[in-house]
Amino acid sequence: MLRLLDETMRVAYGDLCFMRRNAASVLVSSMVAPILYLVAFGYGMRSGSSEGGVDYIAFVVPGIIAISSMTAGFSSTSQKILIQRLFHSSFDELILCPVGISSIVFGKSVVGMVRGLLGSAIMLSLGLMLTDDIHLTPWLILCIMLSCFAFSMMGVMAGLLANNSQTLAMISNLVLLPMTFMCGTLFSTDSFPGPVSAAIGALPLTHSSEVLRSVALGWDFPWASLGVVAAYCAAFFLADYRLIKKGRY
């Protein structure tokens, strides 16, 4: 376990150097989208209303944290891997080094985890300032980390499979964007018709959002949703592991 952690951080070193060099732009880009969602939905469209029995701001902040974990986790890992594979050829260097495949998968997800946690931390801080209904607990931090991890793993997979930046843009438009609005992050999905509701129920952001909201607002803990997010983590990890092992990247 210690060896895996050590190797993971060795793999992540280069990406973390890049992030440190570009700290200001990373910070700004991590803030823009969550704040826009908060302003547009929290103070624009739904100002003064309530949802799920709580003030709308308290309802929407965990949802925006889930969105941040998804977009930052996915985009930063997938784009970095795509560039390193296709333009710098530096991804091959990782494969040539005596580290385990698991360490490569985890190591490449670190940059997404950090970006996701940064965006989530900014939004959580704002949420704590704006409403008393959100509770900061170790469980909430763990659940945010799990959500960032799931979407970073998904980003690793996309980065390994995509053959150009257009493919990544297409995934963003066809997968991430619909999830952003349809997975119960910004409003309740109770009024959706049955088949749509069932389809949405299969998506990871639905469960990530559900878990974060329940923990942040002190609602009953949705163990099933936590299980679904964990299952997505495992599935994405196995897919990433297999792609690298078989040299299909």
Add this chain to the structure above:
Amino acid sequence: MEEHIISAEHLTKRYGDLLAVDDLSIGVRKGEIFGFLGPNGAGKTTTIRMLTTMTPPTSGTVSIAGHDSVREYREARGSIGVIQQHNSLDKDISVRENIVHHALMQNMKRSEIRKRVEELCGAMGLEDRMDSLVEDLSGGWKKRVSIVCSMMHRPPVLFMDEPTTGLDTQSRNALWALIKKLNGEGATIFLTTHYISEAEALCDRIGIINKGRMIALGTSDELRGRIGVVTVERQNADGTTDNAYFGGRAEAKAHMQGLPEDANVSIRRTSLEDVFLELTGRKL
């Protein structure tokens, strides 16, 4: 039995219907510079990717410093340094960060890394460029950084995939000197190249691959001997040339005497270029 530090047995790689490498076996002796020549698309890069554990073979085995490349891939990877055809550095971070990252990936300790960075970067004249972004370096400097990265963990085997392609003459000569120095210090070097002169100048033995198969293997003299060490070259009126190869000067001169008096002929030592052309039917 000869000690082979790189050993490939019946190596085959298929991509769907395409047979990229076909039942190829190679044994590289410890301490030698082995040249690997082949025309474009012959299977050189696929072979080097299998030898360096980057691509699993469809069938066959590879052993590096006694470690099976599939079952003991960590140990095999720890025994090699690879300088890829295209610079495979992370261009968004500095020279120092690239080198340290590479060393960390080789499980080196930070105290050891510091010493080794000073030693190698001093030898390669990189001291003043350590904090430059790799993106801002010329091709020759990037190649030097790649070499430092590949040498950080003192690997006994170095793979160099067309290391001088794209370099100016000065950088190429400097790299040749470095390759000889590294080899003199005990490193075994597996070198692919497009330049026959490079293979002749550097390599102890040369393997020629064509259409995925090894078609010749030996020292440059042995390879010349396969077609004849003396060449009689006849220039035709239409600008083409016909070559005839002979085992010695006496035979070659006898052949020349049988040619018409006005024929434009010359006699010379057979080059590796001639061997390559004769064996593959293509120029390198």
